[in-house]
Amino acid sequence: MANQSKKIPYQHIIGFILSITLTLLAAWTAIRSNLPVMWIIIAILAMAVIQAAIQLFMFMHITERGAGNAPWNMMFHGAVVAVILVAGSLFTMSFGFSHDHGGGSHGQHQQEQHEQQHDN
Numbered sequence: 001m002a003n004q005s006k007k008i009p010y011q012h013i014i015g016f017i018l019s020i021t022l023t024l025l026a027a028w029t030a031i032r033s034n035l036p037v038m039w040i041i042i043a044i045l046a047m048a049v050i051q052a053a054i055q056l057f058m059f060m061h062i063t064e065r066g067a068g069n070a071p072w073n074m075m076f077h078g079a080v081v082a083v084i085l086v087a088g089s090l091f092t093m094s095f096g097f098s099h100d101h102g103g104g105s106h107g108q109h110q111q112e113q114h115e116q117q118h119d120n
Helices: 010-031 039-057 070-094 105-119
Strands: none
Touching: 010 039
């Protein structure tokens, strides 16, 4: 039992250092590099994929056995939820939906009333 408490989690320390390094490298790439914008985006996406793999394998123990295919099953369902959220967000942002359900005339009417009050 004394042996168990003195064990250093080297895998977690290495994963943490790699994650921090990739985060700093991505920040430097975005702020200080002279690369074209497309290459900056590609580099940051590549570092994000590498960091996600580090998180899955070093912290979330995706390779451990015992729960059957549960980790892969959860990853699949998480990816489906993420795709739905991103697709819905992009759809909403690209078609410019707003909270003005009255066709825009209500806001104009209030603006005209406000201007008339100031004129008097």
